Amino acid sequence: xxxxxxxxxxxxxxxxxxxxxxxxxxxxxxxxxxxxxxxxxxxxxxxxxxxxxxxxxxxxxxxxxxxxxxxxxxxxxxxxxxxxxxxxxxxxxxxxxxxxxxxxxxxxxxxxxxxxxxxxxxxxxxxxxxxxxxxxxxxxxxxxxxxxxxxxxxxxxxxxxxxxxxxxxxxxxxxxxxxxxxxxxxxxxxxxxxxxxxxxxxxxxxxxxxxxxxxxxxxxxxxxxxxxxxxxxxxxxxxxxxxxxxxxxxxxxxxxxxxxxxxxxxxxxxxxxxxxxxxxxxxxxxxxxxxxxxxxxxxxx
Ligand code: SF4
Numbered sequence: 001x002x003x004x005x006x007x008x009x010x011x012x013x014x015x016x017x018x019x020x021x022x023x024x025x026x027x028x029x030x031x032x033x034x035x036x037x038x039x040x041x042x043x044x045x046x047x048x049x050x051x052x053x054x055x056x057x058x059x060x061x062x063x064x065x066x067x068x069x070x071x072x073x074x075x076x077x078x079x080x081x082x083x084x085x086x087x088x089x090x091x092x093x094x095x096x097x098x099x100x101x102x103x104x105x106x107x108x109x110x111x112x113x114x115x116x117x118x119x120x121x122x123x124x125x126x127x128x129x130x131x132x133x134x135x136x137x138x139x140x141x142x143x144x145x146x147x148x149x150x151x152x153x154x155x156x157x158x159x160x161x162x163x164x165x166x167x168x169x170x171x172x173x174x175x176x177x178x179x180x181x182x183x184x185x186x187x188x189x190x191x192x193x194x195x196x197x198x199x200x201x202x203x204x205x206x207x208x209x210x211x212x213x214x215x216x217x218x219x220x221x222x223x224x225x226x227x228x229x230x231x232x233x234x235x236x237x238x239x240x241x242x243x244x245x246x247x248x249x250x251x252x253x254x255x256x257x258x259x260x261x262x263x264x265x266x267x268x269x270x271x272x273x274x275x276x277x278x279x280x281x282x283x284x285x286x287x288x289x290x291x292x293x294x295x296x297x298x299x300x301x
Contacts, residue, residue, distance in 0.1 A: 001086065002121070003114035007032045012143050013064040013110050014178040028062045028111040029079060034119075035061035035112075037074070037081035039092045041101055046238050046280045048201040049103065049132065049155070056101025056129075058092060060108045065136050066171035067159075069212075069249040076108065077247070086115045090122035102200060103130040103153070110139050113146060120150045130202055133186075137179035138172055144185040152203045154186035159210060161221045169212075169255070180225070183207060183235075192234055193278075205235040206279070210243055211267050214254040219267045227274040237279035239267050 006012060007021035017026035025031055041054030049055050059072070061081035074080045084092075093104050104127065109116055120131065130152035137157040158179055160166040166175035186205050193204025207226065211219050219239075226237060241264040243255075250256045268281040 001032065001114075002118050004032060006114045010111075012113055012140065014138055014140055014172070014174055015064050026111075027066075028064045029077075030062040030111045031083075032115075033083045033085065034089050034115040035079070035081040035083050036089070036092065037061050039096060041096070041099055042105065045105065046206065048195060048199055048236075049105065049153075049206070051102035051198065051200045053100040053102055055103055055105040055132070056093070056096030056099070057105040057107055057134075058089075058096070060106070060112055062111055063108055063136070064111055065138050065175075067136075067247075068169050068252060069243070069246055069255055071244065071246045072108070073247040086118040087122060089115060089119035093119060093123050093127060097127055097129055101129065103132050105132045105134050105155075107134045108136065109133060110135055110143065113143055117146060117150060124150065135182075137182060138170075138175055139178060139182040141181045141185040144182055144189065148189055152190070153201055154183075154190055154205045155208060156183055156186060156205070157208050157210065158183065158222055158226070160218060161225060162218060165215070165218060169252070180229075187230065187234055193236055201236075206238055207235055208238045208240060210240045211259055211263060212243060212255055213257050213259050213263065216263050216266055220270050223267075223271050223274050223276060227276055232275050233278065235278070237271065237276050239271060239279070239281045241267075241282045 009018040010021050010026050011018060015027045019026035021032050036058055038059040042057035043050055043054045045055045059075060061075045061079055063076035070076050096104060106116060132153040132155055133147060133151045134155040137159060161176045163173045167173040190203055190205050194202045196202055209222050241259050243259050245256045
Protein backbone atom coordinates (compact mmCIF):
# COMPACT_ATOMS: atom_id res chain seq x y z
CA UNK A 1 0.00 0.00 0.00
CA UNK A 2 1.31 3.48 -0.93
CA UNK A 3 1.56 6.25 1.67
CA UNK A 4 1.56 3.63 4.44
CA UNK A 5 4.30 5.54 6.27
CA UNK A 6 1.66 8.15 7.19
CA UNK A 7 0.02 5.55 9.45
CA UNK A 8 3.17 4.57 11.33
CA UNK A 9 3.19 6.53 13.56
CA UNK A 10 -0.07 8.29 12.73
CA UNK A 11 -0.05 12.04 13.25
CA UNK A 12 -2.54 12.84 10.53
CA UNK A 13 -4.79 14.92 12.76
CA UNK A 14 -4.37 17.21 15.78
CA UNK A 15 -4.87 14.29 18.18
CA UNK A 16 -1.30 13.31 17.26
CA UNK A 17 -1.90 9.84 18.76
CA UNK A 18 1.29 8.48 17.23
CA UNK A 19 -0.36 5.04 17.01
CA UNK A 20 1.23 2.58 14.61
CA UNK A 21 -2.05 1.82 12.84
CA UNK A 22 -0.67 -1.38 11.29
CA UNK A 23 -0.98 -2.89 14.76
CA UNK A 24 -3.08 -0.58 16.88
CA UNK A 25 -6.00 1.77 16.33
CA UNK A 26 -5.76 5.39 17.42
CA UNK A 27 -8.44 7.65 18.90
CA UNK A 28 -10.30 7.48 15.56
CA UNK A 29 -10.71 3.68 15.95
CA UNK A 30 -9.18 3.11 12.53
CA UNK A 31 -6.47 0.88 11.14
CA UNK A 32 -4.79 1.13 7.76
CA UNK A 33 -7.74 0.13 5.57
CA UNK A 34 -10.69 2.43 4.91
CA UNK A 35 -14.00 1.49 6.53
CA UNK A 36 -17.06 2.63 4.59
CA UNK A 37 -20.57 2.57 6.08
CA UNK A 38 -22.54 3.87 3.13
CA UNK A 39 -21.89 5.00 -0.41
CA UNK A 40 -24.83 6.29 -2.40
CA UNK A 41 -26.47 9.32 -3.94
CA UNK A 42 -27.32 11.77 -1.17
CA UNK A 43 -29.96 14.49 -1.59
CA UNK A 44 -29.59 16.37 1.68
CA UNK A 45 -26.56 18.59 1.16
CA UNK A 46 -26.72 22.29 0.21
CA UNK A 47 -28.33 22.87 -3.23
CA UNK A 48 -24.98 23.76 -4.86
CA UNK A 49 -23.63 20.38 -3.71
CA UNK A 50 -26.69 18.17 -4.21
CA UNK A 51 -27.50 19.44 -7.71
CA UNK A 52 -30.18 17.53 -9.63
CA UNK A 53 -28.97 13.99 -9.18
CA UNK A 54 -27.51 14.04 -5.70
CA UNK A 55 -24.07 14.07 -4.23
CA UNK A 56 -22.05 10.84 -4.38
CA UNK A 57 -21.53 10.50 -0.66
CA UNK A 58 -19.05 8.07 0.84
CA UNK A 59 -19.51 7.88 4.63
CA UNK A 60 -16.36 6.77 6.41
CA UNK A 61 -16.46 5.02 9.78
CA UNK A 62 -14.56 6.21 12.85
CA UNK A 63 -13.82 9.80 13.79
CA UNK A 64 -11.11 11.92 15.35
CA UNK A 65 -13.68 13.90 17.35
CA UNK A 66 -15.93 12.69 20.14
CA UNK A 67 -19.03 14.86 19.71
CA UNK A 68 -21.65 13.97 22.33
CA UNK A 69 -24.43 14.99 19.90
CA UNK A 70 -23.11 13.05 16.90
CA UNK A 71 -25.94 12.23 14.49
CA UNK A 72 -23.80 9.61 12.78
CA UNK A 73 -22.69 7.92 16.01
CA UNK A 74 -23.48 4.48 14.61
CA UNK A 75 -20.52 4.81 12.28
CA UNK A 76 -18.39 7.44 14.04
CA UNK A 77 -18.37 5.72 17.41
CA UNK A 78 -19.92 2.26 16.99
CA UNK A 79 -17.82 1.19 14.02
CA UNK A 80 -20.58 0.26 11.56
CA UNK A 81 -19.15 -0.32 8.10
CA UNK A 82 -17.10 -2.59 5.90
CA UNK A 83 -13.32 -2.62 5.69
CA UNK A 84 -12.20 -2.37 2.08
CA UNK A 85 -9.03 -1.88 0.04
CA UNK A 86 -7.95 1.38 -1.54
CA UNK A 87 -8.72 -0.12 -4.97
CA UNK A 88 -12.28 -0.96 -3.89
CA UNK A 89 -12.62 2.63 -2.69
CA UNK A 90 -11.57 3.77 -6.16
CA UNK A 91 -14.22 1.44 -7.66
CA UNK A 92 -16.84 2.98 -5.35
CA UNK A 93 -15.97 6.45 -6.68
CA UNK A 94 -16.46 5.20 -10.25
CA UNK A 95 -19.72 3.42 -9.33
CA UNK A 96 -21.09 6.68 -7.89
CA UNK A 97 -20.13 8.56 -11.03
CA UNK A 98 -21.88 5.92 -13.15
CA UNK A 99 -25.02 6.33 -10.99
CA UNK A 100 -25.06 10.01 -11.97
CA UNK A 101 -23.47 11.61 -8.90
CA UNK A 102 -22.80 15.32 -9.25
CA UNK A 103 -19.59 14.92 -7.26
CA UNK A 104 -17.71 12.57 -4.95
CA UNK A 105 -18.46 13.64 -1.39
CA UNK A 106 -15.96 12.26 1.14
CA UNK A 107 -17.78 12.43 4.47
CA UNK A 108 -15.54 12.45 7.58
CA UNK A 109 -12.40 11.56 5.62
CA UNK A 110 -9.46 12.86 7.69
CA UNK A 111 -8.28 9.61 9.29
CA UNK A 112 -8.27 7.88 5.88
CA UNK A 113 -6.37 10.60 4.01
CA UNK A 114 -3.65 8.24 2.65
CA UNK A 115 -6.25 5.72 1.38
CA UNK A 116 -8.24 8.47 -0.33
CA UNK A 117 -5.14 9.82 -2.07
CA UNK A 118 -4.27 6.29 -3.22
CA UNK A 119 -7.80 5.70 -4.53
CA UNK A 120 -7.89 9.06 -6.32
CA UNK A 121 -4.51 8.30 -7.89
CA UNK A 122 -6.18 5.27 -9.48
CA UNK A 123 -9.32 7.01 -10.82
CA UNK A 124 -9.01 10.82 -10.71
CA UNK A 125 -8.47 11.06 -14.47
CA UNK A 126 -11.65 9.05 -15.12
CA UNK A 127 -13.92 10.86 -12.66
CA UNK A 128 -14.47 14.24 -14.32
CA UNK A 129 -16.63 15.44 -11.39
CA UNK A 130 -15.56 17.52 -8.38
CA UNK A 131 -14.20 15.77 -5.31
CA UNK A 132 -15.40 17.16 -1.97
CA UNK A 133 -13.61 17.02 1.38
CA UNK A 134 -16.55 17.05 3.84
CA UNK A 135 -14.91 17.21 7.24
CA UNK A 136 -15.39 18.09 10.90
CA UNK A 137 -12.70 20.77 10.81
CA UNK A 138 -10.42 19.12 13.39
CA UNK A 139 -7.49 18.81 11.00
CA UNK A 140 -3.85 19.69 10.49
CA UNK A 141 -2.70 22.08 7.82
CA UNK A 142 0.11 19.68 6.91
CA UNK A 143 -2.48 16.98 6.12
CA UNK A 144 -4.62 19.41 4.12
CA UNK A 145 -1.53 20.25 2.02
CA UNK A 146 -1.32 16.58 0.97
CA UNK A 147 -4.67 17.08 -0.79
CA UNK A 148 -3.35 19.61 -3.29
CA UNK A 149 -4.46 18.51 -6.76
CA UNK A 150 -6.91 15.94 -5.37
CA UNK A 151 -9.71 17.95 -3.80
CA UNK A 152 -11.82 20.59 -5.56
CA UNK A 153 -14.27 21.62 -2.83
CA UNK A 154 -13.70 21.84 0.91
CA UNK A 155 -16.75 21.56 3.15
CA UNK A 156 -15.35 21.93 6.67
CA UNK A 157 -17.36 22.39 9.84
CA UNK A 158 -16.48 25.26 12.12
CA UNK A 159 -18.22 23.99 15.25
CA UNK A 160 -16.78 26.05 18.09
CA UNK A 161 -14.55 28.94 18.92
CA UNK A 162 -14.45 28.55 22.72
CA UNK A 163 -12.00 25.91 24.02
CA UNK A 164 -14.18 25.02 27.04
CA UNK A 165 -17.11 24.24 24.75
CA UNK A 166 -15.13 22.17 22.25
CA UNK A 167 -13.62 20.21 25.12
CA UNK A 168 -17.00 19.66 26.79
CA UNK A 169 -18.90 18.49 23.72
CA UNK A 170 -16.19 17.09 21.42
CA UNK A 171 -13.20 16.29 23.64
CA UNK A 172 -10.94 18.68 21.71
CA UNK A 173 -9.84 21.78 23.59
CA UNK A 174 -7.67 22.89 20.65
CA UNK A 175 -10.52 22.54 18.12
CA UNK A 176 -10.69 26.18 17.02
CA UNK A 177 -6.92 26.59 16.66
CA UNK A 178 -6.76 23.49 14.47
CA UNK A 179 -9.93 24.22 12.48
CA UNK A 180 -9.05 27.86 11.78
CA UNK A 181 -5.59 26.88 10.53
CA UNK A 182 -7.11 24.11 8.41
CA UNK A 183 -9.60 26.53 6.85
CA UNK A 184 -6.75 28.95 6.06
CA UNK A 185 -5.05 26.13 4.17
CA UNK A 186 -8.25 25.05 2.40
CA UNK A 187 -8.84 28.60 1.18
CA UNK A 188 -5.25 28.76 -0.08
CA UNK A 189 -5.69 25.48 -1.99
CA UNK A 190 -9.18 26.00 -3.42
CA UNK A 191 -9.16 29.74 -4.13
CA UNK A 192 -12.29 31.73 -4.91
CA UNK A 193 -15.52 29.72 -5.35
CA UNK A 194 -16.52 28.77 -8.90
CA UNK A 195 -20.01 27.63 -9.93
CA UNK A 196 -21.29 26.18 -13.20
CA UNK A 197 -24.27 27.49 -15.21
CA UNK A 198 -26.67 25.44 -13.10
CA UNK A 199 -25.36 26.84 -9.82
CA UNK A 200 -23.38 23.77 -8.81
CA UNK A 201 -20.13 24.42 -7.02
CA UNK A 202 -17.11 23.29 -9.01
CA UNK A 203 -14.42 24.47 -6.62
CA UNK A 204 -14.14 26.51 -3.47
CA UNK A 205 -14.72 26.43 0.27
CA UNK A 206 -18.12 26.21 1.98
CA UNK A 207 -17.82 26.55 5.76
CA UNK A 208 -20.58 24.85 7.73
CA UNK A 209 -21.70 25.74 11.21
CA UNK A 210 -24.26 23.70 13.11
CA UNK A 211 -26.15 26.04 15.45
CA UNK A 212 -26.42 24.42 18.87
CA UNK A 213 -29.43 25.07 21.10
CA UNK A 214 -28.70 27.50 23.96
CA UNK A 215 -25.45 28.55 22.25
CA UNK A 216 -26.39 31.45 20.00
CA UNK A 217 -23.48 33.43 21.48
CA UNK A 218 -21.04 30.83 20.13
CA UNK A 219 -22.63 31.04 16.70
CA UNK A 220 -22.27 34.82 16.75
CA UNK A 221 -18.59 34.52 17.72
CA UNK A 222 -18.04 32.26 14.74
CA UNK A 223 -19.86 34.63 12.39
CA UNK A 224 -17.71 37.48 13.79
CA UNK A 225 -14.55 35.47 13.23
CA UNK A 226 -15.40 34.56 9.66
CA UNK A 227 -16.53 38.04 8.70
CA UNK A 228 -13.54 39.76 10.33
CA UNK A 229 -10.88 37.34 9.12
CA UNK A 230 -11.55 36.44 5.50
CA UNK A 231 -12.44 38.12 2.25
CA UNK A 232 -16.23 37.52 2.29
CA UNK A 233 -16.33 36.65 -1.40
CA UNK A 234 -13.69 33.94 -0.95
CA UNK A 235 -15.92 31.44 0.86
CA UNK A 236 -19.56 30.50 1.28
CA UNK A 237 -21.20 29.78 4.59
CA UNK A 238 -23.88 27.28 5.53
CA UNK A 239 -25.71 27.90 8.80
CA UNK A 240 -27.36 24.64 9.74
CA UNK A 241 -30.49 24.50 11.90
CA UNK A 242 -30.92 20.75 11.65
CA UNK A 243 -29.74 19.96 15.17
CA UNK A 244 -31.60 17.06 16.77
CA UNK A 245 -30.35 15.59 20.06
CA UNK A 246 -28.71 12.23 19.43
CA UNK A 247 -26.30 9.89 21.15
CA UNK A 248 -25.18 11.37 24.51
CA UNK A 249 -26.78 14.81 24.04
CA UNK A 250 -29.48 13.94 26.57
CA UNK A 251 -26.80 14.00 29.29
CA UNK A 252 -26.50 17.76 28.67
CA UNK A 253 -29.85 19.47 29.38
CA UNK A 254 -28.93 22.62 27.44
CA UNK A 255 -28.50 20.69 24.17
CA UNK A 256 -31.15 18.03 24.74
CA UNK A 257 -33.72 19.78 22.53
CA UNK A 258 -34.09 20.98 18.95
CA UNK A 259 -33.29 24.56 18.00
CA UNK A 260 -36.10 27.12 18.35
CA UNK A 261 -37.27 29.10 15.34
CA UNK A 262 -36.07 32.26 17.10
CA UNK A 263 -32.53 30.89 17.58
CA UNK A 264 -32.39 29.92 13.92
CA UNK A 265 -33.73 33.31 12.75
CA UNK A 266 -31.40 35.31 15.00
CA UNK A 267 -28.37 33.41 13.68
CA UNK A 268 -29.41 34.06 10.07
CA UNK A 269 -30.08 37.75 10.74
CA UNK A 270 -26.73 38.17 12.45
CA UNK A 271 -24.88 36.59 9.51
CA UNK A 272 -26.66 39.04 7.21
CA UNK A 273 -25.78 42.00 9.43
CA UNK A 274 -22.12 40.95 9.31
CA UNK A 275 -22.16 40.77 5.53
CA UNK A 276 -22.03 36.98 5.16
CA UNK A 277 -24.46 36.95 2.27
CA UNK A 278 -22.91 34.18 0.18
CA UNK A 279 -24.35 30.99 1.52
CA UNK A 280 -27.26 29.11 2.96
CA UNK A 281 -29.38 29.19 6.10
CA UNK A 282 -31.10 25.89 6.47
CA UNK A 283 -34.79 26.04 7.23
CA UNK A 284 -35.66 24.97 10.77
CA UNK A 285 -38.06 22.40 9.26
CA UNK A 286 -34.97 20.40 8.27
CA UNK A 287 -34.55 19.42 11.92
CA UNK A 288 -35.73 15.86 11.86
CA UNK A 289 -34.19 12.45 11.96
CA UNK A 290 -35.48 11.75 8.43
CA UNK A 291 -32.33 13.55 7.27
CA UNK A 292 -30.05 11.18 9.10
CA UNK A 293 -29.02 8.49 6.63
CA UNK A 294 -29.32 4.86 7.49
CA UNK A 295 -26.07 3.02 7.71
CA UNK A 296 -25.46 -0.52 6.71
CA UNK A 297 -23.34 -3.28 8.11
CA UNK A 298 -22.87 -4.41 4.52
CA UNK A 299 -22.27 -2.01 1.68
CA UNK A 300 -25.25 -1.82 -0.67
CA UNK A 301 -23.35 -2.99 -3.77
S1 SF4 B 1 -5.98 10.14 12.45
FE1 SF4 B 1 -6.58 8.79 14.15
S2 SF4 B 1 -4.72 7.69 14.77
FE2 SF4 B 1 -4.10 9.43 13.47
S3 SF4 B 1 -3.60 11.04 14.92
FE3 SF4 B 1 -5.75 11.32 14.34
S4 SF4 B 1 -7.00 10.20 15.83
FE4 SF4 B 1 -4.84 9.53 16.03
